[in-house]
Amino acid sequence: MTNKPYSVAIIGLGAMGMGAAQSCVKAGLTTYGVDLNTTALEKLKQDSAYAVSQSAVDFADKLDAVVLLVVNAAQVNAVLFGENGLAEKLNKGAAVMVSSTISAQDAKEISQKLTNLGLIMLDAPVSGGAAKAAAGEMTVMASGSKQAFDKLQPVLNAVAGKVYNIGEEIGLGATVKIIHQLLAGVHIAAGAEAMALAAKAGIPLDLMYDVVTNAAGNSWMFENRMKHVVEGDYSPLSMVDIFVKDLGLVNDTAKSLHFPLHLASTAYSMFTEASNAGYGKEDDSAVIKIFSGIELPKKGA
Amino acid sequence: MTNKPYSVAIIGLGAMGMGAAQSCVKAGLTTYGVDLNTTALEKLKQDSAYAVSQSAVDFADKLDAVVLLVVNAAQVNAVLFGENGLAEKLNKGAAVMVSSTISAQDAKEISQKLTNLGLIMLDAPVSGGAAKAAAGEMTVMASGSKQAFDKLQPVLNAVAGKVYNIGEEIGLGATVKIIHQLLAGVHIAAGAEAMALAAKAGIPLDLMYDVVTNAAGNSWMFENRMKHVVEGDYSPLSMVDIFVKDLGLVNDTAKSLHFPLHLASTAYSMFTEASNAGYGKEDDSAVIKIFSGIELPKKGA
Numbered sequence: 001m002t003n004k005p006y007s008v009a010i011i012g013l014g015a016m017g018m019g020a021a022q023s024c025v026k027a028g029l030t031t032y033g034v035d036l037n038t039t040a041l042e043k044l045k046q047d048s049a050y051a052v053s054q055s056a057v058d059f060a061d062k063l064d065a066v067v068l069l070v071v072n073a074a075q076v077n078a079v080l081f082g083e084n085g086l087a088e089k090l091n092k093g094a095a096v097m098v099s100s101t102i103s104a105q106d107a108k109e110i111s112q113k114l115t116n117l118g119l120i121m122l123d124a125p126v127s128g129g130a131a132k133a134a135a136g137e138m139t140v141m142a143s144g145s146k147q148a149f150d151k152l153q154p155v156l157n158a159v160a161g162k163v164y165n166i167g168e169e170i171g172l173g174a175t176v177k178i179i180h181q182l183l184a185g186v187h188i189a190a191g192a193e194a195m196a197l198a199a200k201a202g203i204p205l206d207l208m209y210d211v212v213t214n215a216a217g218n219s220w221m222f223e224n225r226m227k228h229v230v231e232g233d234y235s236p237l238s239m240v241d242i243f244v245k246d247l248g249l250v251n252d253t254a255k256s257l258h259f260p261l262h263l264a265s266t267a268y269s270m271f272t273e274a275s276n277a278g279y280g281k282e283d284d285s286a287v288i289k290i291f292s293g294i295e296l297p298k299k300g301a
Numbered sequence: 302m303t304n305k306p307y308s309v310a311i312i313g314l315g316a317m318g319m320g321a322a323q324s325c326v327k328a329g330l331t332t333y334g335v336d337l338n339t340t341a342l343e344k345l346k347q348d349s350a351y352a353v354s355q356s357a358v359d360f361a362d363k364l365d366a367v368v369l370l371v372v373n374a375a376q377v378n379a380v381l382f383g384e385n386g387l388a389e390k391l392n393k394g395a396a397v398m399v400s401s402t403i404s405a406q407d408a409k410e411i412s413q414k415l416t417n418l419g420l421i422m423l424d425a426p427v428s429g430g431a432a433k434a435a436a437g438e439m440t441v442m443a444s445g446s447k448q449a450f451d452k453l454q455p456v457l458n459a460v461a462g463k464v465y466n467i468g469e470e471i472g473l474g475a476t477v478k479i480i481h482q483l484l485a486g487v488h489i490a491a492g493a494e495a496m497a498l499a500a501k502a503g504i505p506l507d508l509m510y511d512v513v514t515n516a517a518g519n520s521w522m523f524e525n526r527m528k529h530v531v532e533g534d535y536s537p538l539s540m541v542d543i544f545v546k547d548l549g550l551v552n553d554t555a556k557s558l559h560f561p562l563h564l565a566s567t568a569y570s571m572f573t574e575a576s577n578a579g580y581g582k583e584d585d586s587a588v589i590k591i592f593s594g595i596e597l598p599k600k601g602a
Binding site: 127128129139141164166175176179181182183184187189190191193194196198200201203207210211212214215217218219221222224253254257258260261262263264267269270291293 | 440483492497501508515517520592594
């Protein structure tokens with residue numbers, strides 16, 4: 001008796017998607033990679049992916065599962081249900097793991113459309129950063145049916161260090177991720193505010209960074225992102241505009257629940273201001289550039 | 302040849318001061334403990350302190366060094382320069398390590414008064430939490446003369462895991478600590494905001510806590526303080542009113558530097574609101590109680 005090979009397509013080969021795809025390859029899954037960016041496709045092909053393409057439709061009938069790690073709900077909908085959409089080309093019973101950060105409402109609507117086509121959805125946002133994604137140790141916060149968890153078990157084993165089963169209801173995974181992003185976004189903005197104040201006060205930023213990362217004021221995001229500020233390197237790993245979107249989702253969620261968010265609404269304004277000032281496509285640590293009258297470290301200085 | 306024993310008094314035996322005093326005892330220093338709270342004095346005496354008292358004046362002439370870990374600048378000034386003040390009773394050349402969180406301006410004024418009495422000051426705020434203090438592994442962010450660092454070396458060896466020498470100028474240590482507190486305070490308030498939103502959205506808080514502490518949204522303060530919320534235990538380790546004070550210092554510092562603080566000013570309002578609502582003496586995680594219309598975990602539930 002032989003096991004049939006398990007085939008999965010990772011759609012969206014950004015910082016997290018590339019790591020997830022590499023982890024699937026390493027776990028021995030028949031891994032397909034999909035992105036519009038041909039450089040990313042070429043890289044994943046060299047990393048021993050089974051096949052890569054700009055459209056998953058090319059191998060839709062081969063797939064047991066699809067993992068979506070595109071930027072937002074609009075892209076998820078375009079991939080699945082747009083022109084030449086993937087959903088209706090997938091085999092009945094295939095599983096779709098939606099790992100993009102989207103609203104609970106969008107998750108529910110997407111789930112309904114997939115169910116109508118005989119497909120299974122896991123509402124499964126992820127966190128952990130690019131390094132954990134590459135190591136197959138993402139944190140997955142998932143909700144969905146037992147059937148969905150079971151069907152995606154090989155993928156979860158490959159990509160996740162921790163899988164949280166939030167419950168059966170689609171939308172719970174999305175909500176937990178959005179609340180997580182509240183913290184992530186506020187922590188980046190707070191890191192920027194603190195480092196900007198340090199610059200204004202004449203404290204060397206490398207020293208401030210060193211103190212904070214060894215003390216109770218540290219956060220995962222401070223340690224990861226303020227290093228970019230210290231190095232003066234705003235090459236985007238995750239962009240300012242991602243947090244304009246994610247903190248927008250945070251505030252939409254709070255509005256739908258009639259709940260006040262003092263800090264997250266402020267952080268949203270900070271990222272939006274950074275985007276409008278022209279830093280939207282830079283690393284999200286570039287939110288520090290909204291502060292005037294300070295001198296920040298230059299790259300290579 | 303024998304080394305003369307080194308004598309140090311720790312003044313203020315709260316969460317950090319008690320740990321610092323215990324660490325000095327363990328390091329073999331002749332350790333004196335001072336607090337108004339007789340329970341704290343009794344505890345430190347049992348932990349083999351050389352002597353304890355409600356006033357350091359009782360053994361002022363024995364001391365090589367004093368460590369001040371009282372609550373604020375007013376208390377530092379009262380201990381040193383108030384009625385029956387310690388400063389004029391100390392031997393010339395004794396070192397005073399001011400480890401309370403105070404403004405740079407207060408640090409400078411205190412230093413001037415100590416210098417006039419022939420005493421040496423180290424501007425040396427600390428961080429790390431009670432556990433690190435007890436383990437002799439506090440983070441010390443210090444500024445002062447080489448003479449001050451040298452004279453306090455035995456104490457720094459005993460209490461600190463890391464010592465940052467920020468520079469010679471008194472006030473730099475205070476400023477670095479205040480910027481650190483910006484992060485610490487915003488992170489507690491952000492943790493409270495996120496957990497309150499999770500409660501409103503029907504996400505179990507123990508699960509939300511578990512997800513965040515395993516993902517990129519984590520912070521030292523989230524992990525430490527939101528555990529109290531999950532357990533429904535607001536017994537004060539550090540109180541709400543401490544962050545009303547510290548975020549007040551953060552905002553004073555920004556004002557004196559003509560610098561805007563979007564998040565820290567908001568977090569200050571949140572802690573102040575919690576204090577005015579009657580939670581000032583509870584654990585600082587009780588800032589979550591400013592949110593209405595949610596049910597939080599009860600202790601022992």
